[in-house]
Amino acid sequence: MKLLSKLIPIACLLVIAGCGGGDVETIETAAFKGTVTLDGSPLEKGIIQFRPGKDASGQPLRGQMTEATINAGQYELPSDKGAVVGENAVLISATKVVGKEMADGEEIDKVEQYLPAKYNSETTLSVNVTPEDTEHNFELSTK
Known part of the structure; x- marks a missing residue:
């Protein structure tokens, strides 16, 4: 019985060590930078988001949306x-x-989106991200 009580914890550890150790698929991401202009001038402040689209076969890309601050x-x-x-x-x-x-009983600033919807809620912008292409610039217009 003493031998069995020593073998059970060892067996449990071996089972746990064997679980979940398979190949983990990594999602490839790329670092890059760029500029955003509005009517020819740098956009003073804003947020830029990148949302994964589809791969060459039309299947959705796996991964998270990412964003950066524009200054x-x-x-x-x-x-x-x-x-x-x-x-x-x-x-x-x-x-x-x-x-x-x-x-909630407090006076706060009322803010408004001033870029056209075609750049945010109804975006028409897209970019093909590759590890080799390290810069993506966007020229926006209010017209």
């Missing part, structure tokens, strides 16, 4: 937060304060 027209995605390699939808948003409003 003075510049953005950068580091390697640990890069966009998924392949086709990505691009969403760019920028807001401005247009007044004040009451929320």
Whole structure:
């Protein structure tokens, strides 16, 4: 009985060690940077998001959406937060304060999206992300 009580924990450890050790598929991402201009001038502040699209066979790409802050027209995605390699939808948003409003008994800034919907909620922007192409620039227009 003493031998059995010593073998059971060892057997459990061997079973646990053997579980889940198979091949883990990594999702390839790429770091890059770029500029965002609006009507020829750098976009002062905003957010740029990259949402994985579909691969060459039309299947959805696996991976997470990623985003970066735009400051003075510049953005950068580091390697640990890069966009998924392949086709990505691009969403760019920028807001401005247009007044004040009451929320939970407090006065707060009322903000409004000032970029056209074709760049964010109804985006028409996309980019094919590759490890070799390290810069993606976007020229936006309010017209």
